[in-house]
Amino acid sequence: MLLRAAAAAGVARRASLQNRKREGGARAGRKEGEGPPPRSARALLDPPSHEGARLEELPQRHRSSSAQASRLYHIMQVAEDACTSFEDELLFCEDCRLYFRDSCPQHGPPTFVADRPVPERAQSRALLSLPEGLLVKERSQGGLGVWSALPALPRGCIFGPYEGEVVREHGDCTRYSWAVQDNGSYFFVDASDDSRSNWMRYVACASTEEEQNLTVFQYRGYIYYRVCQTIPADTELLVWIGEEYARTLGLRLGEHFKYEFGEKELLMKLFQELHLKTPPPPPAPHAPSSRTQYLCGDAAASPLLPLHKPGLPPGGSPFPLLEGTQNLVGLGRAQSRYWTFFGFQGDAYGRILDKSKIICKLCGVRLSYSGNTTNLRQHLIYKHRCEYNQLVGTQTAALDKGVLGTASEFGAPRPPAPGRTTRAVADFIVLDLMPVEVVEGEGFGQMLGVLDPNYKPPDAASLAHTVLRDMQTHVKGKIWELVRTLPQCSLSLDIWRHSNTLTYLTLTVHYVDDCFEARARVLSSRPIPEEPSADGLAEALSEAAKEWGVRESTSYTVGGLGLTTQQAAAALGWTALPCIGQALRAAMEAVLSQPAVQGAFERLRRLASWALAGAGRGEKLWAQEPLLQAHLGRFLRDGGKWHSAYAVLQGLLEHSDPLAGLGPDGEATLRPQDWAALRDAAKVLKPMAIATSTFTKDPFSSLSLVKPVLTSLLYKHLVGSEWDSALVLEAKAAAQKELNQHFSSPDVNQALNLACALDPRFRGLDFLSHSDRVETLHLLKAEASRLAESPAAQASGPPGMALPPSPPAKVPKQDAGIEFLLGDLCSMRAASGTSSAHQQVEQEASSFQSSKASALGQDPLQWWKMHHTQYPLLARAARKLLGVPATSVPAGWLFSSAGDAMHTKRQALTPEHVDMLVFLHGNRAMLY
Structure with missing residues (x-):
C-alpha cells in the first residue's frame, strides 16, 4: 500500500x-x-x-x-x-483492512486454497477440481452453484487462480469471463469450456451486497476469489467485484459508476465500452454537478442496464419529476427499478449525506430507508399508482424487446402482445394443473378483462389443440432425445383413480445424468383397467417403454399393484420393487387400526367436536391454553390421516392435563385407558414418522436409503421389550408384519443390498449379516463387470477412463526351455483373471469398501461426482442403482397433504387432457 x-x-x-x-x-x-x-x-x-x-x-x-x-x-x-x-503485486487483509506484500505484519501470510489436481482436457475437469469441503449443487434459480460443507470458511481465505482459456478479443462476453489487466492492456479468461477451466466457473454472482461473501481481485496476472465475510456451513459461495477489481478495470466506483449486482455480462460489456470509447473531456469549471455523471459517455444510454443516474433531468424522463430532484444521489449498487423515483440527499460531489432517509422524486416526501425497497414500492402503489403502472409496463417491454420502451400514453402501461398473454394463460394452466376449461369461466374472463380489456382469450378447445399441444410436442421431443440414449434407467409406476370408471397409469423415468444428478421425467399417463391382469399391465408397460426407447435400458420398476406388477415386470425382464411410502403407510395404518386406538380416537373426536362447536364452552380454557383450540381443530381435520396422525397426537398429548376433565355436563369424555392408548400409539408411530420425514428431504430419495431404514425399524424400534404394554406389543407386531410382507422377496432384498453397497455412507454394509455381505459384494463385482463389458460401455468407455485395448496377437515363435516346461502353467494362471475389466472391478471394489464411510448427511451422488474417476467401473453401477427411487411418486405426495391436493387436481381434468397436462406439469422445468 x-x-x-x-x-x-x-x-x-x-x-x-x-x-x-x-x-x-x-x-x-x-x-x-x-x-x-x-x-x-x-x-x-x-x-x-x-x-x-x-x-x-x-x-x-x-x-x-x-x-x-x-x-x-x-x-x-x-x-x-x-x-x-x-x-497487482499486493494482497489485502480483511481483518486490518490494509494491503501487504506476501505476508500481513499482523496476521501472517494468507491461506491459499488449492484445487484438486486434474489433467487438462479431462472430462468434467471443472467439477473434479473442486477442493475438499466444497460442494457443487443445483441452485433454486437454475444452473449450478458452489456451497460450503465446512463448519466455517474464515475471512481472508483465497481461492484460485481462476482458470480458463485466454482470449484477447472477446466480442461476446459470457458469464464465465473475467478481465485481466496486463501492462496497460486487457485480456479475458473465459471458463466456458468445463474441460479447460476449474470449479470457480460455478460460483454464482451475488445479487445483493448483503449476500456477497467472496470478492474477486487480480494478483500477479491471475484472478482470485477472497472470502470477505465468514461463510457458515451449507451456505452458497457468491462473488462480486469490489474497489480493487473495479480499479483494475478502470471502473472507478468513486466516480459513481453504476452497476447491477449479479449482472456480470453487463459489467463486462460496460467495461469493453469504457475502453473502446474515447474518454469524455474533463468537466468544465464551475459545474459541480458534472462530477456525478457517468464517465463512459454513450454507454450510459444502454437500454439493458438501468443505471439509476442521480442527475437525471426532468425533461429527459417520461415521469413528472419535481424540479431539483436531478441532484439527488442514487444508490450505487441498487437493483430495483423503483429507484427511478427515489434518491438520497447528497453534497456537491455526489456523496450521500444520510442513508436513513430517502426522498421521492415525484412528491418530495421523505421515507425511512432500511436497506430494502418495501417502503419504496408501497409508497408508489398507494401514492403514485399511475407512475408505478407505467414503470412496470415500461420495464417489462424493455426485457421483451431489448430496448427500454415507454408507455404510449402517460399513466397507461403498454398492454402485452396477445400471443404473450395467451402463453401466460397456458403457463398458468400447466403450472397449477388446472382444467383447460377454466379459461371459459366467468370469473377468469372478468379477471383478464381488468388486466387487459382488449384481450380475448381463446376457447378451451383452441387453447388445448394449439398452444398446449405445441408445448407438449416441444417438451416431448427434448425428453425423447434425452432418454433414448440412456444406458441405464428405472421406471416408477403411479396407478391412480380418476373416477369411478377410469384408472390411469403414469410412468416416470428415473436416471442419473453425466454430472451425477438424479433426474425424473414424466413419460405418459395411460388409462388401464381398474384391476388389470399381469399380461395387460405388461403390455401397457411394454408399449410405453418402446415408444420412449427405454425398453432395453430399464432394469427396475418402483410401485404398482403388488403381485400383479411383479409378474408384469418379470415378463419384461425387469425387477419390481415396492414403494417405501406405501409400505410405511400400511405399517402406520396397522397401528392406528388397533381397536383400543380406534376407540380412543373416536372419543377424542367427539370431545373436539363438542368443545369447538358450542359457543362459550371452551373460552376459559382457550384463554389458559391458547394453542389447544388449534390442536383440536387440526385433529378434526387431519387426525384420521396416517401421515399426520403422529404430529397431531403429539400436540394433544402435550395438553392432556386440561383435556382430561373436559366433557359434556362436566364429565370427562376421555378415560385414563384412552390416554394410555394414545400414548402407546404415539410411541410406536414415532420412529416411522421420523422415517417418513427422512424420505421427504428430496422429491425422490435414493433406493440405497431403504434397507438401512427398514433394518433400523424391524430390528430395533419395532422390537418388543418386556417393559412394553400389551397394546404396544400388538402394534409393533402388526407394523413389522406389514413391512416384512412388502420386502420379503429375495430379488427385492438383493437390489436393496446392491444399492447400499454403492452408497458411500453405507459401503461397509455393517447392518447385514456376514453371509449377506459376502454375497452382496460378489453380486456387486459381477454387476460392475457386466456393465463394463456391455456394448454401450464398450462404445463410450467407463466414465473418465477407458479400458486398455486388447494387445495385437503375437506371431508364435519356437519355445525356449522355460516356455516348454512352464508355459502351460503360466497361461493357466493368467487365464484365471478372466478379463482386464474383472481385475479392475476387483481393485476398485476392494479400495471402495475399505475406505472410510461418508457422513450420513452427505448426498451419495455428490460424493460420486467427486470420485467417479477414481472408481470408473463402480461409478457405472452407482449411476444405475442410485438412480432408482425409493418412492413411486414425489415423497411430498405420500407423506403430506400435498398428495391429496394433487389427487384432487388430477381428478378435475377432463380425460382427453389428462395425458397432456400431467406430462407438462411433471416436466414444467423443461418448458423454459
Missing part, C-alpha cells in the same frame, strides 16, 4: 502545478507507523464530508473549490492507473 500511494503521488507530482510539489512529496514520503496509507489517489484530494448539511447550501459552500477539483480531475485518473499496476 505504501508503494501504491507513493507511485500515485509521484505521478500526480509530475503532472500537477509547482505549488503541489511539496504536498505530493509529503504523501510519497509517508513513513511506516504514521497511520494507514490512503486507499486510492482520489482519497488524497477529496474534501471532508459534510454531515448534516442541507442540499441547497452545498453548491455555494463548494463553488470555490470546484474549479480546483476540475483541474486535478485528470491528475487523479492518471494516479489511479499508476496505482493499479502496483496493486
Whole structure:
C-alpha cells in the first residue's frame, strides 16, 4: 500500500502545478507507523464530508473549490492507473483492512486454497477440481452453484487462480469471463469450456451486497476469489467485484459508476465500452454537478442496464419529476427499478449525506430507508399508482424487446402482445394443473378483462389443440432425445383413480445424468383397467417403454399393484420393487387400526367436536391454553390421516392435563385407558414418522436409503421389550408384519443390498449379516463387470477412463526351455483373471469398501461426482442403482397433504387432457 500511494503521488507530482510539489512529496514520503496509507489517489484530494448539511447550501459552500477539483480531475485518473499496476503485486487483509506484500505484519501470510489436481482436457475437469469441503449443487434459480460443507470458511481465505482459456478479443462476453489487466492492456479468461477451466466457473454472482461473501481481485496476472465475510456451513459461495477489481478495470466506483449486482455480462460489456470509447473531456469549471455523471459517455444510454443516474433531468424522463430532484444521489449498487423515483440527499460531489432517509422524486416526501425497497414500492402503489403502472409496463417491454420502451400514453402501461398473454394463460394452466376449461369461466374472463380489456382469450378447445399441444410436442421431443440414449434407467409406476370408471397409469423415468444428478421425467399417463391382469399391465408397460426407447435400458420398476406388477415386470425382464411410502403407510395404518386406538380416537373426536362447536364452552380454557383450540381443530381435520396422525397426537398429548376433565355436563369424555392408548400409539408411530420425514428431504430419495431404514425399524424400534404394554406389543407386531410382507422377496432384498453397497455412507454394509455381505459384494463385482463389458460401455468407455485395448496377437515363435516346461502353467494362471475389466472391478471394489464411510448427511451422488474417476467401473453401477427411487411418486405426495391436493387436481381434468397436462406439469422445468 505504501508503494501504491507513493507511485500515485509521484505521478500526480509530475503532472500537477509547482505549488503541489511539496504536498505530493509529503504523501510519497509517508513513513511506516504514521497511520494507514490512503486507499486510492482520489482519497488524497477529496474534501471532508459534510454531515448534516442541507442540499441547497452545498453548491455555494463548494463553488470555490470546484474549479480546483476540475483541474486535478485528470491528475487523479492518471494516479489511479499508476496505482493499479502496483496493486497487482499486493494482497489485502480483511481483518486490518490494509494491503501487504506476501505476508500481513499482523496476521501472517494468507491461506491459499488449492484445487484438486486434474489433467487438462479431462472430462468434467471443472467439477473434479473442486477442493475438499466444497460442494457443487443445483441452485433454486437454475444452473449450478458452489456451497460450503465446512463448519466455517474464515475471512481472508483465497481461492484460485481462476482458470480458463485466454482470449484477447472477446466480442461476446459470457458469464464465465473475467478481465485481466496486463501492462496497460486487457485480456479475458473465459471458463466456458468445463474441460479447460476449474470449479470457480460455478460460483454464482451475488445479487445483493448483503449476500456477497467472496470478492474477486487480480494478483500477479491471475484472478482470485477472497472470502470477505465468514461463510457458515451449507451456505452458497457468491462473488462480486469490489474497489480493487473495479480499479483494475478502470471502473472507478468513486466516480459513481453504476452497476447491477449479479449482472456480470453487463459489467463486462460496460467495461469493453469504457475502453473502446474515447474518454469524455474533463468537466468544465464551475459545474459541480458534472462530477456525478457517468464517465463512459454513450454507454450510459444502454437500454439493458438501468443505471439509476442521480442527475437525471426532468425533461429527459417520461415521469413528472419535481424540479431539483436531478441532484439527488442514487444508490450505487441498487437493483430495483423503483429507484427511478427515489434518491438520497447528497453534497456537491455526489456523496450521500444520510442513508436513513430517502426522498421521492415525484412528491418530495421523505421515507425511512432500511436497506430494502418495501417502503419504496408501497409508497408508489398507494401514492403514485399511475407512475408505478407505467414503470412496470415500461420495464417489462424493455426485457421483451431489448430496448427500454415507454408507455404510449402517460399513466397507461403498454398492454402485452396477445400471443404473450395467451402463453401466460397456458403457463398458468400447466403450472397449477388446472382444467383447460377454466379459461371459459366467468370469473377468469372478468379477471383478464381488468388486466387487459382488449384481450380475448381463446376457447378451451383452441387453447388445448394449439398452444398446449405445441408445448407438449416441444417438451416431448427434448425428453425423447434425452432418454433414448440412456444406458441405464428405472421406471416408477403411479396407478391412480380418476373416477369411478377410469384408472390411469403414469410412468416416470428415473436416471442419473453425466454430472451425477438424479433426474425424473414424466413419460405418459395411460388409462388401464381398474384391476388389470399381469399380461395387460405388461403390455401397457411394454408399449410405453418402446415408444420412449427405454425398453432395453430399464432394469427396475418402483410401485404398482403388488403381485400383479411383479409378474408384469418379470415378463419384461425387469425387477419390481415396492414403494417405501406405501409400505410405511400400511405399517402406520396397522397401528392406528388397533381397536383400543380406534376407540380412543373416536372419543377424542367427539370431545373436539363438542368443545369447538358450542359457543362459550371452551373460552376459559382457550384463554389458559391458547394453542389447544388449534390442536383440536387440526385433529378434526387431519387426525384420521396416517401421515399426520403422529404430529397431531403429539400436540394433544402435550395438553392432556386440561383435556382430561373436559366433557359434556362436566364429565370427562376421555378415560385414563384412552390416554394410555394414545400414548402407546404415539410411541410406536414415532420412529416411522421420523422415517417418513427422512424420505421427504428430496422429491425422490435414493433406493440405497431403504434397507438401512427398514433394518433400523424391524430390528430395533419395532422390537418388543418386556417393559412394553400389551397394546404396544400388538402394534409393533402388526407394523413389522406389514413391512416384512412388502420386502420379503429375495430379488427385492438383493437390489436393496446392491444399492447400499454403492452408497458411500453405507459401503461397509455393517447392518447385514456376514453371509449377506459376502454375497452382496460378489453380486456387486459381477454387476460392475457386466456393465463394463456391455456394448454401450464398450462404445463410450467407463466414465473418465477407458479400458486398455486388447494387445495385437503375437506371431508364435519356437519355445525356449522355460516356455516348454512352464508355459502351460503360466497361461493357466493368467487365464484365471478372466478379463482386464474383472481385475479392475476387483481393485476398485476392494479400495471402495475399505475406505472410510461418508457422513450420513452427505448426498451419495455428490460424493460420486467427486470420485467417479477414481472408481470408473463402480461409478457405472452407482449411476444405475442410485438412480432408482425409493418412492413411486414425489415423497411430498405420500407423506403430506400435498398428495391429496394433487389427487384432487388430477381428478378435475377432463380425460382427453389428462395425458397432456400431467406430462407438462411433471416436466414444467423443461418448458423454459
